[in-house]
Amino acid sequence: xxxxxxxxxxxxxxxxxxxxxxxxVTVAFALHDIPxxxxxxEEESCDxxxxxxxxFRPIRCATAYRKSPGTVPxxxxxxxxxxxxxxxxxxxxxxxxxxYDPINDYRYLMPAEEATSETMEIRxxxxxxxxxxxxxxxxxxxxxxxxxxxxxxxxYGGDGEGRGWNRQIDIDGAGYFSP
Numbered sequence: 211x212x213x214x215x216x217x218x219x220x221x222x223x224x225x226x227x228x229x230x231x232x233x234x235v236t237v238a239f240a241l242h243d244i245p246x247x248x249x250x251x252e253e254e255s256c257d258x259x260x261x262x263x264x265x266f267r268p269i270r271c272a273t274a275y276r277k278s279p280g281t282v283p284x285x286x287x288x289x290x291x292x293x294x295x296x297x298x299x300x301x302x303x304x305x306x307x308x309x310y311d312p313i314n315d316y317r318y319l320m321p322a323e324e325a326t327s328e329t330m331e332i333r334x335x336x337x338x339x340x341x342x343x344x345x346x347x348x349x350x351x352x353x354x355x356x357x358x359x360x361x362x363x364x365x366y367g368g369d370g371e372g373r374g375w376n377r378q379i380d381i382d383g384a385g386y387f388s389p
Contacts, residue, residue: 218273231273232257235308238317238353256304262360270304270322273382274311280335282311286325308353317353318358 221227236258239246247262256268274282286307307325309318314334324346333345349355 214315215276224273227256227270227273231310232271234310235269235271235317238308239357241295242354244357258308262357263362267306268304268362269306269308271330272307272309274309274313274318274332276313277331280337281331281333283329283331284309284314285328286322286330287328309351318348318351319353319356320351375387 218227218230221230236248239258239260247259247261247266249256249258255270257271258269259266260269261267272284272286274284277283284307305322307318307320309320309332310316311318312334316334318332318361330346332348332351334348337345341373
């Protein structure tokens with residue numbers, strides 16, 4: 211049976227992996243009753259706009275990939291990598307990144323101003339030298355926790371790993387349980 215990572219890697223073009231990531235992120239927002247709006251043009255600086263706490267927030271989706279044991283990077287600049295090409299960052303145009311990590315099956319949500327200029331690495335294992343300061347730790351960007359903070363609520367239960375959606379979220383005292 212093909213696992214999730216092999217399935218992602220078998221998608222022939224990065225554009226197809228991007229479409230799969232956008233679908234996974236859309237479902238993640240939908241499971242939290244967040245409206246998702248999709249631009250009609252692929253030339254837009256965001257992949258979707260979501261309505262959170264009465265505000266529309268443009269989102270740029272990204273797919274993390276395997277680089278080294280303990281980290282997964284994702285691209286934070288648009289455009290193609292070619293000699294002499296200008297890769298543009300998204301800060302100011304899409305204030306949030308929604309990242310899907312097919313290696314660990316995590317979803318992340320992070321402000322664009324916290325992302326590095328072209329590629330950002332999210333760390334999910336301790337560095338060999340034991341350094342913890344300055345690492346972009348996955349716990350800081352887990353989708354459910356970041357979303358709850360943005361909505362002004364708190365997160366209870368779940369696996370604490372950003373996987374699946376079996377966690378209790380209490381937003382505005384509603385006691386909403388996501389399936």
